[in-house]
Amino acid sequence: MSSLPTTTRQIVLASRPTGAPTQENFRLESVDLPQLADGQILVRNVVMSVDPYMRGRMNDVKSYIAPFQIDAPLDGGAVGEVIASRSEGVVVGQHVLHGLGWREHVVLVADEVTVIDTALAPASAHLGVLGMPGLTAYVGLTAVAEMREGDTVFISGAAGAVGQLAGQVAKALGAKRVVGSAGTDEKVARLLELGYDAAFNYKSAPVREGLREAAPEGVDVYFDNVGGDHLEAAISALRLRGRVAMCGAISQYNSTQPVSGPRNLAQAIGKGLTLRGFIVGHYPQLAAEYRTKAAGWLAEGQLRGDETFRDGIDAAPQAFIDLLDGANTGKMLVRL
Missing domain, CATH: 3.90.180.10 (Medium-chain alcohol dehydrogenases, catalytic domain)
Known part of the structure; x- marks a missing residue:
């Protein structure tokens, strides 16, 4: 030995x-x-x-x-x-x-x-899949955004660890349509393989245009991993009483100057939007529930990472x- x-x-x-x-x-x-x-x-x-x-x-x-x-x-x-x-x-x-x-x-x-x-x-x-990224996706969709069966869900940073899983969890929870954004055509193709209904490359055209084409009837839930122009586009696309789970803002983590907020935030008033930030560590009571559901989704092939x-x-x-x-x-x- x-x-x-x-x-x-x-x-x-x-x-x-x-x-x-x-x-x-x-x-x-x-x-x-x-x-x-x-x-x-x-x-x-x-x-x-x-x-x-x-x-x-x-x-x-x-x-x-x-x-x-x-x-x-x-x-x-x-x-x-x-x-x-x-x-x-x-x-x-x-x-x-x-x-x-x-x-x-x-x-x-x-x-x-x-x-x-x-x-x-x-x-x-x-x-x-069974760890923090999976639980983050589950918490953001269920406890924070209060996703309902039949919702249309938009996820930014959708090819990342949380984003990939958030789209699949949303489908498993009964979302009508799941849309994602990613930074390369290869990542977009992968999202479609993982069950996303639509996805777009945010580097090929403005986010607002890509989202309008992918979700022409608007969205009910936005799972935000990116912030910035993605959050602004989502606010425009959200329908009445839409909900935003603010998970991350990777577009501004390396910024050295103050970042301006969404220019259209006032739309949240008339639409009755809810924008709620969250930290997954504040929801330990959902960990066992998620692991149980994730094990089933993995066995059924509904969840891959x-x-x-x-x-x-x-x-x-x-x-x-x-x-x-x-x-x-x-x-x-x-x-x-």
Whole structure:
């Protein structure tokens, strides 16, 4: 049996970015691993997530989640294999879901991880279809936008990790028509393969034109991952008492100047629109409900999620940079 590692490699925040992050904002370093205390486990991470929300954490501003600290490791969703344990509840050989990615090994308190079954679904699926992106899609559609059977639903950033799943979940919940936007013709084609009724390339024509052609009778629900011109176009397309689930605004995450709001926001008054922002972490009570439904949809072939992989801890910064630039289809992941 090979000896256990005493050191590991991790990515730390070297500096805060101005505008789009660059490689210079990250640093790869080696650190010593602490000895295990009672109730702790040593985990070898096998796959980690990079997500758009992490861009906000690179700024030193107060938000719903603490910012990353200079010279400290970044963190985020990861799945790893337990290689040592001083816990009766979590044993060597099990795989666990936890929140300390961006490093190859990590010591964790066993009570703070979730044991997963990689025989039922691959480790990566627990960071995508069965994980935070899937739950985000479900929460946004059900609890936030209060989607109803027969609704027409528009989803921006539809080829991303949340967007892909949001369209499929909307169909599974009985949406009459699901429309998506994406940044390449290849991504548009993939959305149609995944069951979207219509999709358009927002880089080929103004969003308002693409949405009008894809949903000529208007929309009832807008799931917003992008903000900016997408939100403005959606407000124009929303029907009476339409609802917006404001999940993200990736179009402005790297902005260095204040961003103007939708010029047509006053339409929300006459149409009786509801625009509601949300953070998935505020809806933990829906996690078990979603996992149960998602398992059924997966078994029935109604739910699929693409994955874009990069390999190695040293590739994590570029994977994150590429994610913000739209280089992924589905979930962006780093294999370790």
